[in-house]
Amino acid sequence: MASTIIPARAVIPFLVGMMLLTGVCNTLLTKYQDNQCVRDCDGPKPKHFEQPVIQTLQMFVGEMGCWLVVGLLKLRERYFSRGGASYQPVNTSDNDGTAPDDASIRSTTALNGTKSASVLKGWKVTLLALPAICDICGTTLMNTGLLFVVASIYQMTRGALVLFVGVFSVVFLHRKLHLFQWLSLVGVVTGVAIVGLAGAIQPDKKHATGPESIEAAGIDASALRVLIGVLMIAGAQIFTASQFVLEEWILERSPIEPIRVVGWEGLFGFTVTLLGMVVLHLAVGRTPEGRYGPFDMVEGWRQFWNYRPVFISSILIMISIGGFNFFGLSVTRSVSATSRSTIDTCRTLFIWIVSLGLGWETFKWLQVVGFVLLVYFTFLFNGIVQPPFEFLKVKEVEELLPEEPIEHN
Numbered sequence: 322m323a324s325t326i327i328p329a330r331a332v333i334p335f336l337v338g339m340m341l342l343t344g345v346c347n348t349l350l351t352k353y354q355d356n357q358c359v360r361d362c363d364g365p366k367p368k369h370f371e372q373p374v375i376q377t378l379q380m381f382v383g384e385m386g387c388w389l390v391v392g393l394l395k396l397r398e399r400y401f402s403r404g405g406a407s408y409q410p411v412n413t414s415d416n417d418g419t420a421p422d423d424a425s426i427r428s429t430t431a432l433n434g435t436k437s438a439s440v441l442k443g444w445k446v447t448l449l450a451l452p453a454i455c456d457i458c459g460t461t462l463m464n465t466g467l468l469f470v471v472a473s474i475y476q477m478t479r480g481a482l483v484l485f486v487g488v489f490s491v492v493f494l495h496r497k498l499h500l501f502q503w504l505s506l507v508g509v510v511t512g513v514a515i516v517g518l519a520g521a522i523q524p525d526k527k528h529a530t531g532p533e534s535i536e537a538a539g540i541d542a543s544a545l546r547v548l549i550g551v552l553m554i555a556g557a558q559i560f561t562a563s564q565f566v567l568e569e570w571i572l573e574r575s576p577i578e579p580i581r582v583v584g585w586e587g588l589f590g591f592t593v594t595l596l597g598m599v600v601l602h603l604a605v606g607r608t609p610e611g612r613y614g615p616f617d618m619v620e621g622w623r624q625f626w627n628y629r630p631v632f633i634s635s636i637l638i639m640i641s642i643g644g645f646n647f648f649g650l651s652v653t654r655s656v657s658a659t660s661r662s663t664i665d666t667c668r669t670l671f672i673w674i675v676s677l678g679l680g681w682e683t684f685k686w687l688q689v690v691g692f693v694l695l696v697y698f699t700f701l702f703n704g705i706v707q708p709p710f711e712f713l714k715v716k717e718v719e720e721l722l723p724e725e726p727i728e729h730n
Contacts, residue, residue: 333652337664340648344668346641347730349675351376351464352472354634356681359624360613368613370631372621373464374601378594379635380460380730381453383642384587387580390647439575446585452567453590457597459560460730462553465615469550471525471682473673477516478554480669480695482728483702484509485562493566501701501713508698515691517551525682561728583646583729642730649728666696 354376360368441448467475484506490496524543568582602618605611613620625631669692676682700706704718 336648336652337660340645340652341664341668341671343641343645343648344664345671345675347638347645348467348472348476348672350634350638350641352467352475352676352681354631354638355468357628357630357634359628359631370624370628371468372615372624373461373468374594374598374615375621375625375635376464376638377457377460378591378598379639380642381456381587381591381594383639384583384646384729385591386639386643387584387587387646389643390580391578391584439577440571441575441577447589448571449582449585450589450593452564452571453586454593455560455564455567456586456590456729457594459557459564462557462560466550466553466557469546470520470554472676473669473682474516474520474547474551474688475554476669476672477688477692477695478513478551479558479728480509480699481513481555482558482561482565483699485558486565487702489562489566494569497719499713499715499718501708501715502718504713505698505702508694509702512691512693512695512698513551513555515694516688517548517555517691519685519687519691520547520551521545522687523683523685579650580647583650586729646729665699 354370357370358367359370362368463475463479466478470478487498487502487506491498521544524547571577572579572582598616598618598621601616604616606614606617606619611617615621625635673692677684697706701708708714
């Protein structure tokens with residue numbers, strides 16, 4: 322009966338809150354993991370957990386958890402739905418639920434409105450390995466960059482994603498950008514640059530990972546590590562944007578449920594990453610130069626299993642990423658673009674506040690300036706705020722990615 326259904330106005334805030342919580346936990350738990358000492362902890366140069374490839378692998382385990390949700394929904398349909406009726410999305414409006422934003426994680430209607438001619442029929446589902454490979458490259462680069470910077474700078478630098486999404490949408494999806502959007506992209510780049518500059522000018526104390534020759538040459542090693550980290554994270558957004566554009570192209574032409582897309586990408590990503598780990602270990606990890614490094618798979622797994630904080634944080638990260646994908650897919654089409662941008666902003670703010678509270682970083686006024694610019698120009702790009710000059714204003718802003726793929730971590 323209708324009385325047993327929780328009202329949408331109670332469900333949506335909960336889902337949004339859980340999406341925000343799991344999104345914050347993804348970054349903070351990964352940074353916590355990076356800070357764990359795993360070798361020579363009492364020596365002058367302790368070795369910390371620096372295994373970005375393993376961290377990428379655990380992300381895909383979390384994504385594969387979406388298959389559990391698919392299975393539970395199937396059981397719900399089979400045993401608890403009347404007459405075998407399919408799952409219905411939460412209705413967030415006062416109409417009859419036919420609005421486009423009422424699509425759910427189980428939507429099976431492609432953007433073009435058809436349910437035929439799917440590009441993912443049969444073996445072609447392996448096409449989802451392409452965005453998964455982009456995810457591997459982007460996530461591994463970001464995890465490596467996180468070794469060099471504090472959590473808040475990492476999260477803010479990821480804001481460069483809108484730049485590459487905008488450019489790739491024009492080049493590959495033939496979208497149109499207005500003048501104010503191009504100017505917004507310049508503003509986003511400026512904001513990211515200021516955030517990186519703030520980290521370089523006032524670097525936070527962290528375990529050293531740069532070569533000793535840097536310090537010997539008179540270069541501030543801490544500042545250089547921050548700049549390298551920022552460039553890695555910003556560069557990783559090229560792969561994330563490519564993943565988004567590929568997912569958009571696939572979802573436009575396939576009636577596949579978005580949650581299955583994440584599940585398939587998790588499966589393909591896990592397989593490719595595991596194979597890559599074996600190849601890199603044989604080629605680099607077992608050499609004298611590569612021993613104990615990020616490509617030494619044996620050492621990485623030893624650290625994973627033998628150090629309790631690393632193991633527990635890995636399990637929590639897998640759960641958190643699985644939850645983030647589920648909650649994100651549950652609400653992405655049920656809330657407005659303004660709400661989604663606000664969630665992203667709050668996620669960065671909470672990560673920043675918690676990092677400051679834990680003593681992982683220090684407060685920097687220049688970082689505030691960069692963050693404000695980043696938020697404002699991202700909002701401006703998405704049409705959430707109006708351009709400041711009349712000649713820049715337009716009647717309607719085209720949505721670049723109508724199928725709204727979400728970040729998986």
